[in-house]
Structures are given as structure tokens and as C-alpha cells.
Amino acid sequence: MRKFFGFIVMLIFVLAMVACGADDSDEEQFDGNDSGEETDDSQETEEAAAEGGEGGDLEIFSWWTGAGEEDGLNALIELFEEQHPDIAVENAAVAGGAGTNAKAVLATRMQGNDPPSTFQVHAGEELNQSWVAADKMEPLNDFYEEEELMDKFPEELIDMVSQDGDIYSVPVNIHRGNVIFYNMSVFEENGLEPPTTFDEFLDVAEKLDEAGVTPLALGDKEAWTATQIFENVLLGSLGPEDYQALWNGDISFDDERVVEAAETFKQMLGYVNEDHASRNWQDSAQLVSEGEAAMINMGDWAKGYFSNDLDMEVNEDFGYFAFPETTDEFMVISDTFGLPSGVENEEEVKEFLSVLGSVEGQDTFNPLKGSIPARVDADESKYDEYGVDTIEDFREATLAPSLAHGSAASEGYLTKANQAVNIFVTQGDVERLLESLETAMAEE
Amino acid sequence: MAENIKRKKRISSDQWVALAFLAPSILLIAVFVYGFIGWTGYVSFSNWNTLTPDFSFAGLSNYLYLFSDFRFQADLRNTLFFTLFFIGAVIILGLGIAILIEKNLKGESLFRNIFLFPMALSFVVTGVVWQWLLNPSTGFNHFLKWFGIQPLWYTDTNILAGFQWGAIEFGVPVAIIAVVIAAVWQMTGFSLAMYLAGLRGIPDELREAARVDGASERQVYRKVVIPMMMPITVSVVIIMAHISLKIFDLVYAMTGSGANFVTDVPGVYMFETTFRGNYYAQGAAIAIIMLLLVAIFIVPYLWYNRKGDN
Numbered sequence: 001m002r003k004f005f006g007f008i009v010m011l012i013f014v015l016a017m018v019a020c021g022a023d024d025s026d027e028e029q030f031d032g033n034d035s036g037e038e039t040d041d042s043q044e045t046e047e048a049a050a051e052g053g054e055g056g057d058l059e060i061f062s063w064w065t066g067a068g069e070e071d072g073l074n075a076l077i078e079l080f081e082e083q084h085p086d087i088a089v090e091n092a093a094v095a096g097g098a099g100t101n102a103k104a105v106l107a108t109r110m111q112g113n114d115p116p117s118t119f120q121v122h123a124g125e126e127l128n129q130s131w132v133a134a135d136k137m138e139p140l141n142d143f144y145e146e147e148e149l150m151d152k153f154p155e156e157l158i159d160m161v162s163q164d165g166d167i168y169s170v171p172v173n174i175h176r177g178n179v180i181f182y183n184m185s186v187f188e189e190n191g192l193e194p195p196t197t198f199d200e201f202l203d204v205a206e207k208l209d210e211a212g213v214t215p216l217a218l219g220d221k222e223a224w225t226a227t228q229i230f231e232n233v234l235l236g237s238l239g240p241e242d243y244q245a246l247w248n249g250d251i252s253f254d255d256e257r258v259v260e261a262a263e264t265f266k267q268m269l270g271y272v273n274e275d276h277a278s279r280n281w282q283d284s285a286q287l288v289s290e291g292e293a294a295m296i297n298m299g300d301w302a303k304g305y306f307s308n309d310l311d312m313e314v315n316e317d318f319g320y321f322a323f324p325e326t327t328d329e330f331m332v333i334s335d336t337f338g339l340p341s342g343v344e345n346e347e348e349v350k351e352f353l354s355v356l357g358s359v360e361g362q363d364t365f366n367p368l369k370g371s372i373p374a375r376v377d378a379d380e381s382k383y384d385e386y387g388v389d390t391i392e393d394f395r396e397a398t399l400a401p402s403l404a405h406g407s408a409a410s411e412g413y414l415t416k417a418n419q420a421v422n423i424f425v426t427q428g429d430v431e432r433l434l435e436s437l438e439t440a441m442a443e444e
Numbered sequence: 445m446a447e448n449i450k451r452k453k454r455i456s457s458d459q460w461v462a463l464a465f466l467a468p469s470i471l472l473i474a475v476f477v478y479g480f481i482g483w484t485g486y487v488s489f490s491n492w493n494t495l496t497p498d499f500s501f502a503g504l505s506n507y508l509y510l511f512s513d514f515r516f517q518a519d520l521r522n523t524l525f526f527t528l529f530f531i532g533a534v535i536i537l538g539l540g541i542a543i544l545i546e547k548n549l550k551g552e553s554l555f556r557n558i559f560l561f562p563m564a565l566s567f568v569v570t571g572v573v574w575q576w577l578l579n580p581s582t583g584f585n586h587f588l589k590w591f592g593i594q595p596l597w598y599t600d601t602n603i604l605a606g607f608q609w610g611a612i613e614f615g616v617p618v619a620i621i622a623v624v625i626a627a628v629w630q631m632t633g634f635s636l637a638m639y640l641a642g643l644r645g646i647p648d649e650l651r652e653a654a655r656v657d658g659a660s661e662r663q664v665y666r667k668v669v670i671p672m673m674m675p676i677t678v679s680v681v682i683i684m685a686h687i688s689l690k691i692f693d694l695v696y697a698m699t700g701s702g703a704n705f706v707t708d709v710p711g712v713y714m715f716e717t718t719f720r721g722n723y724y725a726q727g728a729a730i731a732i733i734m735l736l737l738v739a740i741f742i743v744p745y746l747w748y749n750r751k752g753d754n
């Protein structure tokens with residue numbers, strides 16, 4: 001009896017040891033709620049948030065903890081507090097994993113019916129297929145009417161934050177995804193001009209390769225950087241309308257232009273640095289600044305990295321051009337904030353959204369963050385050379401939603417697409433890539 | 445007779461006290477470990493693969509999906525070879541260094557501390573450090589270029605002795621060796637400490653007896669000392685296996701999934717598919733499979749220990 005009892009105790013002990021794991025960060029496999037390494041941080045944030053929520057504070061949830069973006073957010077909060085001294089604001093940002101940790105915490109809170117007052121979400125399917133589909137957001141049509149915002153944002157952008165005629169969030173900033181940054185002195189030494197078509201691009205790449213420079217820097221330790229190149233090739237090859245139709249399921253992945261795009265993508269991958277799998281996007285941007293590589297395709301947050309972190313002058317040390325064959329298009333990545341269902345201080349949240357959507361709010365936030373305003377009537381004088389240029393493009397170009405940043409398709413589809421692209425980068429099997437993308441689309 | 449009853453009563457009151465002390469932890473473990481294992485199992489049979497919970501019964505579909513999935517097949521392959529190499533290296537190095545240290549009594553505590561020190565670090569730190577040491581364009585390759593070799597370490601996508609099997613190429617992924625090196629660096633100290641304790645436990649008389657019988661020093665180790673290390677080896681295998689089968693932080697910090705998923709492991713896949721892709725049921729299925737894999741090692745061990753008790 002005693003031995004049996006002892007055995008039971010030991011069994012419990014050993015299994016507990018196994019289940020809890022030798023390391024803390026293994027825990028999430030069993031409780032399904034933690035967000036990995038940032039566990040402690042996020043829990044603290046959550047607790048603080050829960051306490052704050054009861055007092056009727058305005059809790060702003062985001063993953064803006066990096067250098068420029070945090071400054072932007074703090075400036076925005078300061079502006080809000082100036083205008084509304086009676087409302088206490090709490091910055092509930094969760095760091096880590098390019099938003100992954102924040103999204104995991106957000107998912108837990110939303111499912112537990114404890115939403116933050118308002119939260120950061122990318123325009124497009126990340127908003128629509130996740131929170132709107134789960135019936136967790138309040139429509140903001142009346143708010144848009146009251147604030148007269150309907151004609152202040154491009155129509156295509158409002159479409160991206162709408163579902164069935166209801167608008168669900170307010171865009172605060174715009175980043176462009178179809179930009180190639182390049183090292184100007186490398187281009188000069190080799191007598192090259194920025195390419196505008198795929199053929200020109202491959203031609204330039206070939207010349208750089210012969211000159212012993214890596215033509216295209218890639219850091220796909222996280223697969224989205226490669227997915228980003230592929231979506232830009234797709235946009236160039238299909239044009240904005242059919243690009244959109246592809247993600248809506250109206251065009252099949254058998255379409256010969258899609259096959260062609262995959263072939264072009266494969267050719268481009270032939271010109272990347274050999275150690276791409278060990279680098280993240282910042283590490284690969286360094287290759288360009290050091291002159292070891294000539295070009296990099298990256299969203300224009302890379303501009304801040306080049307000019308602030310790597311001390312390079314725009315249009316002197318590094319230049320930029322639109323991804324080949326997408327000069328008239330704008331791959332848009334927009335952070336937006338909405339009104340979750342079931343928050344107590346709805347009016348206060350709307351006050352915040354009003355500041356966020358105002359010219360003043362957007363011009364406070366965006367110059368610090370290094371993005372451009374989502375409003376079309378913002379004050380250009382507050383932005384640098386690149387910003388002014390991009391604001392112009394944003395007004396004139398056709399907008400296209402980014403897959404790699406969760407706007408074109410659901411997070412689930414994006415995860416599968418990233419996996420398919422990761423396999424493709426090594427194997428180069430066009431048929432397999434398109435088949436995986438098609439199968440994942442059918443499962444949606 | 446009366447005495448017998450009395451004794452029985454006393455034992456059971458002892459047990460009551462023991463139970464009272466154990467009750468809180470048993471209760472907590474029952475809820476937060478077994479309860480959530482049960483919950484995870486339940487979710488793994490559901491259709492909850494979006495943000496909106498959906499508990500309708502999905503049968504084995506999540507499991508079937510995983511076993512046909514390229515990434516998961518690659519994960520199982522990587523875990524298999526990672527576990528084999530990791531445990532093998534930890535045992536051989538741990539035992540070898542323990543024997544060397546034991547012979548040189550003077551420096552023992554110094555060497556033991558040197559080898560134990562990496563264990564004080566978290567796997568995340570180890571991962572970040574070795575990420576740079578084994579990076580093909582920084583780290584060790586600066587030295588190795590004098591010898592004319594430039595291994596690609598964890599960015600190598602080759603599969604040794606590979607053949608097509610299911611959706612993947614089955615064989616030894618070269619990249620996983622870089623991860624093994626980092627893990628071995630960290631965990632060798634642990635097996636070293638265990639073997640040192642074990643060597644301490646062998647009475648000198650035994651060795652003396654062997655020597656008197658004319659055994660050479662080598663034979664003393666081969667025929668007497670090392671066979672007596674068997675129970676320790678079993679413990680080392682169990683402990684290392686449960687670390688390697690669930691490894692997450694080291695891989696996540698050091699290499700990520702790797703090109704073509706050559707360094708991916710089930711833990712990383714589970715994290716990404718659950719928290720990035722919102723495939724909760726699939727993530728739960730991966731967790732359950734990982735639990736079963738660990739159980740394959742642990743359950744026979746418990747059985748073996750229970751027999752030993754009797």
C-alpha cells in the first residue's frame with residue numbers, strides 16, 4: 001500500500017516535471033495562453049490593464065515598442081491628454097516578435113471578453129477575417145459621418161477596413177511594401193540605373209553579380225521577407241485588380257501570369273546572398289549599407305533603419321525605387337485602431353479615435369514613426385524628402401493590400417503561405433508552391 | 445489481534461496527515477497540469493482553427509493533416525536526429541570528461557565548475573550566442589577559412605543520406621548538427637556532474653579487487669566502472685530525452701525554422717501555428733503528439749523504477 005502510494009506521488013511528480021518542462025518558455029504548449037518568452041511582461045501588462053480598466057482608463061494596446069514608433073505613440077498620447085486632461089490613458093504595448101506576442105495576448109483577452117479599449121490592427125483581413133468575423137468589433141459608420149472622415153482617406157483604404165458596408169477602424173499611418181532600397185555608390189560604380197521592369201531588374205542583377213556584388217539582399221530567417229518579394233512580383237505581373245482577385249479566390253493559381261510570377265521570383269532568388277537563412281531583415285539591410293549587396297526589397301520602415309541606425313543619407317548614400325512593374329501601385333500596410341465590442345468607455349475611445357484620425361494627430365505620430373499619414377490632407381511640410389515623395393505616390397497610385405502583412409488574406413492563410421514560400425526558397429519547385437497556395441486557399 | 449488493528453489505524457492516520465500536506469499541490473497539479481492536458485486533448489479533436497472557438501468534433505482530422513504535412517514530417521525527422529546526436533554526445537562527453545576529472549583529483553572542483561557553468565545560462569542566451577558563433581559569415585568561419593573550409597552550419601539545406609519518404613527527404617539534416625553543438629555545450633555539464641557522483645559511489649575496494657585480479661587500468665574501466673554507470677546512463681537518457689523532444693527556446697532563439705524547415709522542431713511549429721496562424725486545434729494536436737513522444741521515454745522508466753521498488 002505504502003509503495004503504491006509512493007509510486008502515485010512519484011508518478012505525479014515526474015509527469016508534472018515533464019509537463020511543466022525544464023524551462024519556462026515550454027509552458028505554452030499545455031496551457032495554450034502564454035505568449036512565449038515575453039510571458040512575464042505580457043502578464044504584467046495584462047494585470048495592470050485589468051486594474052486600469054476598472055477605473056475607466058483608456059487603454060491603448062499595440063506592439064509599438066521600437067525606437068521611432070514608441071516616440072510616435074507617446075507623442076500621440078501626449079496630444080490626446082492635452083485635449084482631454086480628464087481621461088487617464090494607459091499605454092499597454094506588448095513587446096516582441098514583430099507583434100506576434102501582442103497578438104497572442106490580444107487573442108486571449110478578446111476570447112476572455114476583456115478587450116482593451118482600442119488596439120492596433122492592420123487594415124484588411126487581419127481586421128476583417130479575425131475580429132469582425134468573430135463579431136468582436138463595433139461599426140464606426142456614425143463616427144465617420146460625425147467626424148467627416150469619409151473623404152479624408154482614400155476610398156480603397158476605407159474599403160480595406162470595411163466589411164459589408166460597415167466601417168470598423170480608423171487608419172493612422174501608411175507604409176509602402178513595394179519599395180527597393182539600393183546602395184547608390186554601388187549602382188554608380190557599376191554604371192547602373194534603377195530598373196523598372198523585371199527584365200531590367202534581372203539584367204541589373206546579372207551585371208552586379210558579375211561585378212562581385214550580391215545583387216539582392218535577403219534575410220529570410222523569418223519567411224515573410226521572401227513572401228514580401230513574391231507578393232510584389234505577383235502585383236507587377238497581375239496588376240492591382242487581378243492581384244486582389246487572386247486573394248479573393250476569383251483567379252486560380254494555375255493562371256499563367258501567376259506561374260510566370262513564380263518563375264520570376266525564382267530567378268530573383270538566384271541573386272540573393274548565400275547566408276540569407278541566418279539573417280533577419282535588419283541584418284540583410286546592413287549588407288546594403290556596407291556595399292556588399294546592392295539592393296533590398298523591404299517595406300519603407302527600412303528607411304528609418306538606414307537613416308537612423310545605419311547613418312546613411314537618403315538620396316546620397318541610399319536611394320529607393322518602386323519594385324519593378326509596380327511603379328503605379330502602392331502595396332499598402334496600414335495600422336488602424338477600432339472599437340471592440342463590450343468596452344465600457346465607448347465615448348472616450350471615440351474621443352481617442354477622433355484625435356488619431358485628425359490631421360494634427362496623424363502629423364504628430366507619423367513623422368516620428370517614419371510612416372506617412374493615412375489622411376490625404378495632411379501637412380506635407382512635416383515630412384522628410386522620402387515622406388513627401390511617398391505621400392504623392394500614395395495619392396496617385398492604386399492601392400493593393402499586402403499578403404505578407406496580413407491585409408490580403410487571413411493570418412491563418414499567411415502562416416501557410418509563409419511555409420510554402422520557405423520551402424520554395426530552397427527547393428525552387430514552382431508547381432509545389434502554387435499547389436500549396438491553392439490548397440490553403442481552398443481550406444479557407 | 446487488537447494490536448494489529450491499532451497499528452493499522454496509526455498507519456492510516458499518518459497517511460491522512462501526508463494527504464493533507466499533499467492535497468494542495470495534488471489539487472493544483474490536477475487542475476493546471478492534468479486538467480489542461482485533458483483540455484488540450486479535447487481541443488485537438490475539435491475544429492477550432494480560427495480565432496472563433498469551434499468545439500465541434502473533428503475526429504482525427506487535425507492529426508491526419510499533421511502527418512501528411514511537409515513541415516511536421518520534417519519536424520519529426522529533425523527531432524529524431526537531434527535527440528540521437530544530442531543524447532549520444534552528452535553521454536560520451538559527460539562520461540569521458542568525468543573519468544578524466546576523477547583521475548586528476550586536484551583540479552576536480554575547478555573543472556567541474558567550468559563544465560557546469562553553461563548550465564547556469566538559459567537556452568535563449570545559448571541560442572543567441574551560438575547563432576553568431578556558427579553563423580556562416582561571422583563566427584568560427586573566420587578561423588576556418590585559414591584551413592580552407594567554410595561550413596554553412598545551420599544554413600546548410602543538405603540532407604545527408606537522404607531519400608524521398610512521404611512529403612520530405614528523409615536523412616540527416618546537416619543544419620541540425622549546429623543546434624546539437626549548442627545544446628551539447630550547454631547540457632554536457634549536467635551529465636558530467638551525474639557521472640562524477642556515480643564514479644564517487646564506486647567503492648575503491650572494487651577497483652582494487654579488479655587490479656589484484658590482474659586487470660589493466662583500461663580493463664578496470666571497461667569491465668567494472670563503466671558497467672556500473674548503467675543506472676546513471678538511464679537517468680541521463682531520460683532527462684536529456686525529455687529536454688530534446690520538447691526543445692523550443694534554443695531553436696527559436698538560434699535558427700528559427702530554417703530554410704526548408706531543416707532546423708524546425710514540433711515546439712516551434714506549435715507556437716507559430718497556434719499564435720500566428722490561429723490554428724488552435726492543430727497546435728493542440730502537436731502538443732499532444734509531443735506529450736506522447738515524451739511518454740514513450742518516461743513510462744517505461746516509471747515501470748522500471750516501480751519494479752525496482754518492489
